[in-house]
Amino acid sequence: MAESDFYTEHLTCGLCLSIFTDPVTLLCGHSFCRRCITGAVNTRGRCPQCGTAVAPGQTCLPTNHILKSLGEKAREAGRKATQRGHESAEVAGLCPQHQERLKLFCVTDQQLACIICRDGENHQGHKFKPIKEVAASLRKKLEAFVKRIADDIDATERLVNTQTEEIGKTKDKVQQLTTQICRQFEEMHQFLRKREDQITNDLKHKEEEMSETLNTMETALSESRVLQAKVASVLDITDSDKFVKSWTEDNAMGTSERSFRPRANELQAVRRSSLSLGPYDSHLQFFMWKEMLQVIKPRAEPLSLKRGSAGITVSDDGRSLFCTPKSKGFGQTWHSVTNRAFSVNEFSSGQHYWEIDVGHRRYWELGIKDNFLKYDGRKYSTRCLSVVTELSFAGRPRKIGIYLNCTSKKLSFYDADNMTHIQTVSPGTLSSPLSAYFNIRCRTPDPNPMTVCWY
Template sequence: MILRGSSADEVRLQTGTQDLTCSICQTLFTDPVNLLCGHSFCRQCITDVLSVKQQCPHCRTDVSIDVKCLPTSHILRSLAEKAKEAEKKNRDKVEVNVMQVADLCPEHEEKLKLFCVTDQQLVCIICRDGERHEGHKFKPVKEAAASLRQELVHGLKNIGGDILTTESLVNTQKEEITKTKDKAQQLMIQIHRQFEEMHQFLRKREDEIKNELQVKKEDAVEKMSEMLNTMESALSKLRELEVKATSVLEVKDPEVFLKSWTEGNNMVAPEQLFRSRAIELQVVNPSVSMGPYESHLQFFVWKEMLQVIQPRAELLSLKRDSANLTVSGDGRSLFCTHKNKQTQHTSFQFGHHYWEVDVGHRDYWSLGIEDHFLSYDGQKFTTCTSNINTELDLADSPRKIGIYLNCSCLKLSFYNATNMTHIHTMSSGPMAKPVSALFALKYRTPDHNPMTVCWY
């Protein structure tokens, strides 16, 4: 009933204020003025309109008088102010009514005297006895408010410390984001520089090989050109001799014949003039060969580039720690005699490390670091830690395994070193002390296939 009465008052108020509303700003008049045509507007509103066009917005009547000269309509202003006061009272009344309604149960229109602890909501007596709140815990409103207030005070104390902790985490996270961006930028520059070094090497070798080919081509062409000039000179002389001999043979008189032939021949005997010159000539065909660069250019240049890139391959010295193991003379290979055996040597605690192991066709091996390694038993590949073994599904059986250890982020990765395909990456765990590279192999008869290690 209260809402319906309020709505009726609002309708009456709206009806009474329609004539007190400026048609330009659509609000109650503020400092109203009347034009000569009889229409009323707020002084500022009509001033803005007339500054664009000197006509009444309603009837289009020309307005020649300055609005500043128009007197304020005190009657309209008084009525507008009363309407504004009535409007404000009506709004206050509606707010009070809404608050009164809010204190009542929306379902039963009863006062909300209880607080359901289970559902965390205000309820009335009827709600408490209803099926929806059956078995729930209730408290009087004042008691529930006091309890909640106490919880909020306690919560505020805790949240203060939590805010400080979270702020610290936020700052730390921001620092990590900055570090990551900086690290990525450094890596970007490093990658660009290293690729540029390879590009420079390749461009230099390309120019050198092309220049070598150019020199060989020019040398070969020069030799062939010299022989071509010799051939063309001989051919010219032969044709001259052919023409002269043909002409002389047409002379019938013996004296004239002999005189015609011997003239200009410097007394050279015919057998000497008509000797074969072709047998003295031979086509020169020097081979322009670039050796292995013709068929294996990429392979040879790649091998050359291995000598200039960093890091270079280095020898990894293996030590014998069992009578069942034999270390090769160069310190790079291991042979097993009777038992499965693991050997460790070089230790790591900091930095980045990469090494490759040529396992060949061995049917058993384990590679990595102590307590974290990749194992092969002849049928399946398994990653092993101190407490977890995970079987891997590999399409091919690698003959050479690459192991990359990043001590800074505690990651151990395995690769097929033949084509650098990634096999698996595992967390190596915190390194409280230096760890060693691990190699394990199995004896077989005869054992002619050693495990060879190359360090980078």
């Protein structure tokens, strides 16, 4: 006999036909659930099983803990048996509820079902399909899904390979740029170290000159003291004959007396205030920076401008622009004129940088053709391939720096006084060769030129 059947047979209440809960045993020896026997005794006053009379007070009996413990074990065994039954049914492809083969798929609930489940209340009105049909449909979906995953993996692998190649190129470029940067900084360091040595050597030379002057003074002082002592020794002779005789016999003393001249007038002490390096005392860094401008590469060169605009005048050296608006004649009423100009220098490859001193001008456009930075007196904006973008740049630079990288096809704008980045645009395709572009506007004759410098 199975364990669960044993518990069910011997631990079942005769009234509720369920396993005991809180069992009690009457004096006749029969056991029932406390709640069940209390109701039966109050109704009939006898044991439901043997008919023995039971007084009303006999229902207040202690719990039979042995039966209670066995009842709990019986319920646990029943739960395990039910679970094993469900698992067996699943393994065998049977419905755990009806023990029928699972031949259908409930589309509504997205679960397997048997024929009895289909006709039951829980699946009333639901849509069902045969399992084979559902399996074929799901297989197609999964195959398509697997293909999408495979395609994504292939695409990701291509990205990884491309990125790996780019990383390799970037490492080579980083190494190249690092070497270039180190070399350029070393050139500046060498210049600064050389100038430092020159200035410190100049100081040491001045110090040595002061020491040599002191040595000359001390030598002159020693010679004067020897002469003083010699003359004093002659003066100590009191006898006139001996005094004159000593004077006449010592020709050197006579010669010294005739040739002696005060040395103090010839020797002047070096005052502390005379030890000066000029502007290097207070403006060393500034003067070094100005000197470095003469040795750094690239150096400033003129950026010649094309002539030909009716409203613009180019200076003789080709580096400055003047706005020359037209007048009506009498009364000198001037028209506001927009004047465009391009550089003679053209760019087709590499990197290029130039600066424009815009001063306090209230309107200008600077860059290359169709790609430029604009200031209209109130705000800044960029134009790149007909797309205008307003900027939130709050500064008011007096000098604009423009950097053109033909390789990466990027055009950057800077405040050239402190090299603050303003904006970078990407024209994409650049028609070669390119020229620097300038556009200025004024209403009166322009006393201040717009100066251009190319590096």
